[in-house]
Amino acid sequence: MKAIVHIRPRSGVLDPQGQAVAGALKHMGFDEVLSARQGKIIELELGDDDEQAVRQRVQKMCEHLLANTVIEDFSISIEP
Numbered sequence: 001m002k003a004i005v006h007i008r009p010r011s012g013v014l015d016p017q018g019q020a021v022a023g024a025l026k027h028m029g030f031d032e033v034l035s036a037r038q039g040k041i042i043e044l045e046l047g048d049d050d051e052q053a054v055r056q057r058v059q060k061m062c063e064h065l066l067a068n069t070v071i072e073d074f075s076i077s078i079e080p
Helices: 016-027 051-066
Strands: 002-009 040-045 072-079
Touching (some): 002 051, 040 051
């Protein structure tokens, strides 16, 4: 199974990378961009066919290592 983890700054947390992206896009003429938030995607291949077990394990991985849960939110999607 494949787990895809989307990690992004929490709402209200300063995102200097997102601000830099928005500023650069505006500078390049993309004036319709009001703001940007930058996050990361982590794809994990797991050797388990039990979707619920995979989701629980990936949740623990995110809480312990992959995401800084103080300043980041994450979501998990599972693919066969």
